[in-house]
Amino acid sequence: MATTAEIGRRGxxxxAAYLEARGYRILDRNVRFLREEVDLVAFQPTARDDGGMIVFVEVKARSGGGFGRPEDAVDAAKQRAIMRVAEAYLHERRLIPSPTRFDVVAVHFGRGEPRVEHFENAFGYFV
Incomplete structure (x- = not known):
C-alpha cells in the first residue's frame, strides 16, 4: 500500500508529464515560501508567440474515492497560501507583472492508467 506522500509524488x-505533453514547460517543483508550498510552476506559451503565461499548479492525487474529489481539497485557505507563494516567487525572480494564473490538476489512480483532470484558472489570475 502506497503512503500519502508516495501518492502525492506520483501525482x-x-x-508534470501531462502538462509537458500539452506544450507547458515546467519551471519549478515544490516551491516553498515560509511554510507554504505550490507543487508546480509552469510556463504556457501562447500560440501567437507574443509571450505566455506563468501557471502555478496545485496537484491533488487520490487512489480511491473515500476522501472526495481531489480538486475539492483546494479550499479557500489553500488558495490564499498558493497565492502568497506565487507572489513571493514572482517578486524574487523579478517577474512582476507577468500574466499569471492558478490551475488545479486532479490525478485519479486506480486500475490501469491514471486519469487526469486539468482545471485551468481554478481560482484566479495575477496580471
Whole structure:
C-alpha cells in the first residue's frame, strides 16, 4: 500500500508529464515560501508567440474515492497560501507583472492508467 506522500509524488510526476505533453514547460517543483508550498510552476506559451503565461499548479492525487474529489481539497485557505507563494516567487525572480494564473490538476489512480483532470484558472489570475 502506497503512503500519502508516495501518492502525492506520483501525482506530481503524472501532472508534470501531462502538462509537458500539452506544450507547458515546467519551471519549478515544490516551491516553498515560509511554510507554504505550490507543487508546480509552469510556463504556457501562447500560440501567437507574443509571450505566455506563468501557471502555478496545485496537484491533488487520490487512489480511491473515500476522501472526495481531489480538486475539492483546494479550499479557500489553500488558495490564499498558493497565492502568497506565487507572489513571493514572482517578486524574487523579478517577474512582476507577468500574466499569471492558478490551475488545479486532479490525478485519479486506480486500475490501469491514471486519469487526469486539468482545471485551468481554478481560482484566479495575477496580471
Amino acid at each position: 506530481e510526476d503524472v501532472a
